[in-house]
Amino acid sequence: MARGSVAVTTERCKGCGFCVEFCPTHVLALSSAFNRKGYHPPHMIEPDKCSGCNLCGMYCPDFAIFGFKTAETKPAAIPAATEAPAPSEAMEAKEV
């Protein structure tokens, strides 16, 4: 029985694989699906093993995944997740 789970904001994911590699219980894998930018976001392949430790969340450089303990799921105090924001219209340019 899983003690935790993960939530993924797929559109934020850049497919670096940090979460997959450093998950201590090897819960995750990069999926074969694409997000809008063409990256493969992670999904749970061994959901039962998830402890909700959030190490995936600590590693994710794009704030796209986090883990949580299932006992604490959906406490009323936490506001609803927003839609993944559309890519900034800013034209980012090189500096310096």
Add this chain to the structure above:
Amino acid sequence: MHAEKESVLTGIHFINGDTACCEGLLAAGAKFAAGYPITPSTEVVERFAQRAPTVGGLFIQMEDELAASITLQGMVWAGQKSFTVTSGPGYSLMMEHIGYAAMTETPCVFVDVQRGGPSTGLPTLPAQGDMMQARFGSHGDYSTISLVPNSPQECFDLSVTAMNLAEKFRVPVMFMMDECVGHMTEKVVIPPAEEIEVQPRRRTSKPPDEYLAYEVGEDLVPEMAHAGEGYGLYITGLTHDKKGYPLMNPKQQRELIPRLFEKISRAADELTIVEADGVEGADVVVVSYGITSRVAMRAVHLAREKGLKVGSLRLICVWPFPEKLIRQLAPKVKALIMPELNMGQVVIELERCSGGKTNVVSLPHPGGTVHDPLVILEAIERGAQ
């Protein structure tokens, strides 16, 4: 708003321009400053280091001018009025941060006690060679204000004005002294605090959720919030939107940069600060600024003794240049004569604004000392013919 009593050294003093400048900035409400020693400006910060702690402020001597010129901006965003002081080589190092202050609309004053250059040049002798640098020194395009005092008294009075204008327009203001004015000791009258008008920080009255850091009203100057006030500021030197967020595209550049010019240019009349003496009906007008104006005045008096109709126009605010005034004046005179302690800088603008309507005579001088009044007199005589 009036100056704070505790910061104002009311009385009649016999002090030099550097000291008077320090007192003026204190009176204007600056309690914090950062600097780096450089001749001939050091007396300003030496004085400030002594005075600031007594009014709850401080002076920090930074490791270089690069640091000083941005430390002061940190002080401003923390809610204080601040300035830095330097001379030629240090002023060169500060250029990037003048641009940063212009871009982020950080109100502050840069004091430059000009000396002979380029490079190390003449550290202990006067020049006015940084005038174009004051206008165009930082990269990119921006508009600021430059004031030029010609006496210790004016170093006091005008440094108050400099800080006030910085706060009013949210721009870095250049206070362009020179070695002569800085080291000249004269009588300086410091009025009572209640007679000194001080422009307070233009702080927003909006709550954080309604506040946009770069939203402007009619005068195109945004209102400020400070770090630590709960506004979640985002201040960047990148081209930014009203929130302050980076937005780097031609459209946003067009929205932002012309406004930085316009907030100054639409106040052109207010910023036409000159001292005119006998300009009406004159055949020749000597246009000068800073220490050179005092020499020019001597030449004007000599010319008048010879019966010539000569006027003197002293530019107190050099940037923005009093374009309208010159355009009106040029067709009325035979010649405009401009002595400067440089090889001809502000005269370029004088000539442009004269539009070919009069004879513009440049009297360049490489600096190290002031003009010989007789050289100016000779130019007046030639111009009057």
Add this chain to the structure above:
Amino acid sequence: MSTLIEPTALTNPVERVLRNDRIPTIWCPGCGIGTTVNSFAYALMASGADLKKTAIVSGIGCSGRVSGYVQLDSFHTTHGRAIPFATGLKLANPELTVVVYSGDGDLTSIGGNHLIHAARRNMDLLVVCVNNMIYAMTGGQAAATTPGAATSTTTPYGSFEPELNIPQLVDAAGACYVARWTAFHVKQLEKSMTEALKKKGFRFIEVLSPCPTLYGRRNGYADGLAQMKEYKELAKVKNGAPTYEVAITTGKPIIVGKFVDRDRPDYLTLMRSQLGAHYHEIAEAGVGCGDDSEGKEGCCSC
């Protein structure tokens, strides 16, 4: 099976301190800067710092963008000058907690002098230096931190300049807290940042971070993950290690840990103690004249 997990009703806890309208970040896939931001976000929450009175200052570069993703008072300043700007903030409002978050090129090369002197003054700042060993934003030029014979766009035949040992530099200059971690050490980094946030004086944390696009690609790393795995493999925790022994050498163990943790009075404390009665208290004494008949005609020989 390839069903994607959709966002749930939960939010990522770090979003409490992020500017969510700025995400996605500009950082490349596999860049470690965002990873360090997670540790920082948790440290901010754990430290109990008043976020309304906390400012973050960055210089220029990839890591210089951190300030703009954190929901604090954010100042993205000029290249190399984050520390002096932060110094101004702190001095003019000592109530502020001021964090400098920037890159290796920004803090140790163009801004190296400010780093030394802020440490010497023991200015009350936390400085986080993300070290990706390269000038990334500009396209992968060699930095003062580029190790060994690494290839960069300006060292196409391999670098031959010895690299800077940053912890040793700030230790020698007088920093009261010096640590180094890597983007792999997320928990240790969080703990270290929390500890440093609570401490007074000049605190410095170096974090090694992968730069797959501009460092890794030219130096034998397939992606950011490969660099992360190398950190895991080569890192050796040595708390209290003498900083002269922690230089980074290619292929050798990467020494991480808390190297320095000492107490000495910070700048403002020293200033107040030195100034004593000259500070503030004698504000009404007519200073500058040395003449008790202050404010009157002829009062002054100053």
